[in-house]
Amino acid sequence: MLAISVPAFLLAACSSSGNPGNDSAGDAVNEAVAANFVNAMAGLPPAAPAGVPFSLSEKTDLLEFVYAYPAEAAAIPRLVRKFRRDIDTSRADALKMAREDRDAAKAADFPFRGHSLETRWTVAADTPRFLALRSETYVFTGGAHGMTGYEALIWDKARKRETSMAALMTSSADFADAIRDAFCERLDRERAVKRGGPVVRGDDPFTDCIDPMEQVLVPTSRDGKLIDAITVLIGPYAAGPYAEGSYDVTIPVTPAIFATIKTEYQDGFAGGADQESRGTP
Known part of the structure; x- marks a missing residue:
């Protein structure tokens, strides 16, 4: 990683705006000036x-x-x-x-x-x-x-x-239990679309369900008000052969999932009654 020293004259210029009533705006400008200087020295375009x-x-x-x-x-x-x-x-x-x-x-x-x-x-x-x-x-x-x-x-x-998602959970094991059935059902539904027929469990490991907790979890929202679903992002080879590409499996926030979110974060998530009023995606 390229280490860059910002010249003293630039630091001095950014040390104070001289206007106590405009500290936040001055800080933002100073930060942008310093960042763009560092970017230029590193060969990067301005932020x-x-x-x-x-x-x-x-x-x-x-x-x-x-x-x-x-x-x-x-x-x-x-x-x-x-x-x-x-x-x-x-x-x-x-x-x-x-x-x-x-x-x-x-x-x-x-x-x-x-x-x-x-x-x-x-x-x-x-x-x-x-x-x-x-x-x-x-x-x-x-x-x-x-x-x-x-x-x-x-x-x-x-x-x-x-x-992170892990930091929002009361317990990763409880969260996994809350999403597993819905995840496996929806994953098989997506597999069936790509494969042109229902998934039948067998010797092929790509017919088995996978552990959603080993994948990337990202919260999603349809209306921009509350987190109302969790999407499991699955890369190639994890749930199917390379030719099938990636999978996005979206699971609505149910009361069981909501219960596994720490209390201090629940205000940002849709609960059971709220989810039902919106309809299940």
């Missing part, structure tokens, strides 16, 4: 202004690199800093691997195939209490095909900090 989607796309013979996040995340300075660090480290690691593969291919007199690393964050839920993001990352390192992976990020607006 997107608050509330504006960010997208970076670069392509060389070594690496195609893409990174994007939505306006909702760009409005939160801590998330912007998190993503900028991720851009810096992930791009550096990907370039290092690509150079090593290129050199090895050259030594073996074998053609080198350029690598790809593409990460795109999108909004899964934006409610008064939570902003939930999901990322899809595609990685290609010269093999037969690339791979897709997922991550989830939850921002607690009330506490102004990042959290």
Whole structure:
């Protein structure tokens, strides 16, 4: 990771706006100035202004690199800093691997195939209490095909900090029990659509249900008021062969699921009666 020292004159310029009544605005401007200087020194484009989607796309013979996040995340300075660090480290690691593969291919007199690393964050839920993001990352390192992976990020607006699904649960075992039956049923429903027929349990491991707790869980919302469902993000090979691609299995928040959410977070989730009034998706 590139270490950068910000010059003293820039720090001095950012130390005080000279206007006590405009501290928050001054801080935001100063932070943006400092961030853009650091980005320029690191070879990155300026950070997107608050509330504006960010997208970076670069392509060389070594690496195609893409990174994007939505306006909702760009409005939160801590998330912007998190993503900028991720851009810096992930791009550096990907370039290092690509150079090593290129050199090895050259030594073996074998053609080198350029690598790809593409990460795109999108909004899964934006409610008064939570902003939930999901990322899809595609990685290609010269093999037969690339791979897709997922991550989830939850921002607690009330506490102004990042959290996670695990941190919201009273017990991961109780949560798993609450979602397992609905998850397995809906997963088989999605499998049947892709396979053109019902799933029949047998010797093929891709007919068995999988553990949803080993996958990526992201809260979702249909109306932007409360978290009313949990989506299980499943990458290739986990629930079916590579040709079937990924699976998104969405489970409505039932009273049993609601009961496994810690009390201090329940105000952000739809409960049983509320869920019934909305209808089950």
